Amino acid sequence: MTHLKPKQHYIDRYDKNTIEECRRITKRPKNQSQASKIVKNVLLYITKGERAINKDETISKWMEYDEKKDKMLKKEPKFFPTCLNCSIPMKYDIKELYEQLDSDKLHIKFFFVCPNCRSYRIFLENNKEYIPEKPKCPECNTVLLGKVTRKNNKQHKHISYCTNCNYKDSWNMTLKPTMPKVDLNLSKDRRKYCLTEKETLEYSNAKFDLEACSKLLEEHEKTKKKNNQLKNP
Ligand SMILES: [Zn+2]
Ligand SMILES: [Zn+2]
Numbered sequence: 001m002t003h004l005k006p007k008q009h010y011i012d013r014y015d016k017n018t019i020e021e022c023r024r025i026t027k028r029p030k031n032q033s034q035a036s037k038i039v040k041n042v043l044l045y046i047t048k049g050e051r052a053i054n055k056d057e058t059i060s061k062w063m064e065y066d067e068k069k070d071k072m073l074k075k076e077p078k079f080f081p082t083c084l085n086c087s088i089p090m091k092y093d094i095k096e097l098y099e100q101l102d103s104d105k106l107h108i109k110f111f112f113v114c115p116n117c118r119s120y121r122i123f124l125e126n127n128k129e130y131i132p133e134k135p136k137c138p139e140c141n142t143v144l145l146g147k148v149t150r151k152n153n154k155q156h157k158h159i160s161y162c163t164n165c166n167y168k169d170s171w172n173m174t175l176k177p178t179m180p181k182v183d184l185n186l187s188k189d190r191r192k193y194c195l196t197e198k199e200t201l202e203y204s205n206a207k208f209d210l211e212a213c214s215k216l217l218e219e220h221e222k223t224k225k226k227n228n229q230l231k232n233p
Contacts, residue, residue: 003066010059015194018051022193049203052195072108083114137162
């Protein structure tokens with residue numbers, strides 16, 4: 001499986017986010033004052049424009065990141081660790097991507113298994129060992145144990161419990177993903193909220209003029225203040 005997809009996939013993803021953002025703005029309560037209607041329209045105008053201006057750059061970043069993932073997945077382990085229980089060489093099993101979303105770093109995990117005791121060790125592409133953090137009890141900090149029971153064809157029940165105190169937590173996991181709802185208004189709202197190239201350029205020019213105008217006003221206010229100070233020291 002490759003991560004990098006045709007450009008249209010990213011365009012659709014970006015447009016869907018734009019549509020959702022604009023829908024949230026237009027969804028506000030119906031009986032509103034004239035002033036809040038104006039605010040809503042201005043907010044919608046800016047959101048549409050800013051989303052359109054940032055579109056190409058965001059899509060390029062997404063594509064670069066997916067390309068990086070594909071490159072990363074081509075890497076192979078450079079050494080083979082020994083099992084900590086049996087001191088024999090371990091066998092290379094599988095690899096998977098490891099995204100550190102908080103630091104934006106992308107790694108790859110190589111999984112090694114011991115042919116004797118079946119225990120695992122995981123190493124990153126930089127040869128650093130990856131030791132997964134075990135969930136701990138929020139009450140007494142003891143490592144939690146867990147079990148999974150099958151509820152029905154669609155759901156599994158996960159239970160996590162502490163062997164030291166009475167702490168217990170459980171949650172259900174759906175096995176079959178539910179089909180996404182068909183969005184009947186998608187193409188209509190796309191025309192409404194996603195600007196064309198020409199409209200993006202128009203917004204960009206209007207923004208530039210507005211910024212220049214507010215700068216002029218600011219300068220004018222400053223001069224006025226200065227003159228007043230000179231007249232009435
Ligand atoms: Zn072993
Ligand atoms: Zn506990």
